Amino acid sequence: MIKFLEGKKIYLRPLVDKDLSGDYLRWINDSKNDKFTEHAQFPHRVEDLKMYAQSKQHDSSCIWLAVVEQESNHHIGNIELYNIDLVHRNGEFKILIDKSFQGKGYGEEATRLILQYAFKTLNLHRVYLGVHENNKKAINLYQKMGFIEEGILRESFLRDGIWKNSIVMGMLSTEFKDTKKIS
Ligand SMILES: CC(C)(COP(=O)(O)OP(=O)(O)OC[C@H]1O[C@@H](n2cnc3c(N)ncnc32)[C@H](O)[C@@H]1OP(=O)(O)O)[C@@H](O)C(=O)NCCC(=O)NCCS
Numbered sequence: 121m122i123k124f125l126e127g128k129k130i131y132l133r134p135l136v137d138k139d140l141s142g143d144y145l146r147w148i149n150d151s152k153n154d155k156f157t158e159h160a161q162f163p164h165r166v167e168d169l170k171m172y173a174q175s176k177q178h179d180s181s182c183i184w185l186a187v188v189e190q191e192s193n194h195h196i197g198n199i200e201l202y203n204i205d206l207v208h209r210n211g212e213f214k215i216l217i218d219k220s221f222q223g224k225g226y227g228e229e230a231t232r233l234i235l236q237y238a239f240k241t242l243n244l245h246r247v248y249l250g251v252h253e254n255n256k257k258a259i260n261l262y263q264k265m266g267f268i269e270e271g272i273l274r275e276s277f278l279r280d281g282i283w284k285n286s287i288v289m290g291m292l293s294t295e296f297k298d299t300k301k302i303s
Contacts (some may be wrong), residue, residue, distance in 0.1 A: 125233040132151040132185040140169040153219045156252035187230045208247040239293040248290035267291045
């Protein structure tokens with residue numbers, strides 16, 4: 121098994137076929153864990169996930185990895201750098217941790233690993249993301265990591281008939297505080 125990026129509590133590896141029909145199918149369709157994101161706004165079948173995974177394999181502008189618990193080897197989430205632009209050296213970030221594995225420090229460790237990879241291996245200059253204005257868990261995580269609020273996309277997110285703002289946050293390579301060396 122490839123442990124592509126390894127931390128203490130989790131590691132990141134490419135997704136394999138069996139991930140697509142396991143717990144992932146449940147949490148990607150879980151609208152209760154999708155208040156502030158978009159993963160469950162359309163239904164996903166195993167076939168859809170397989171097609172998505174194949175498209176990612178041939179897409180050099182993204183890296184899509186499974187977050188796996190070290191102790192159990194359980195697939196608990198996904199993390200992605202996408203829209204990678206090698207001229208302007210930036211990339212967009214997203215993460216999803218299964219509800220039952222949240223609050224254990226896994227999201228933070230996975231984010232740190234991918235930022236290390238983005239800045240120190242891919243040599244990116246800026247990593248950015250968009251987050252729902254009420255997604256406090258995610259905003260706290262991003263602020264803790266050192267992301268800075270760069271702007272507001274007004275009324276860019278519709279849920280239950282209500283328009284909400286998205287916050288654009290970004291981090292430059294010079295702002296990445298790699299204080300906790302992992303592995
Ligand atoms: C946002 C998310 C990735 C955080 O992952 P996690 O594994 O639960 O977070 P961690 O346990 O590593 O916590 C890291 C930090 O996140 C913030 N955080 C986590 N849970 C929180 C909570 N319940 N309330 C407030 N802040 C919280 C804190 O800053 C925390 O640091 P601290 O423990 O020192 O306070 C996870 O909740 C998730 O996947 N949510 C659903 C999908 C989503 O919203 N993705 C982001 C889209 S932009």
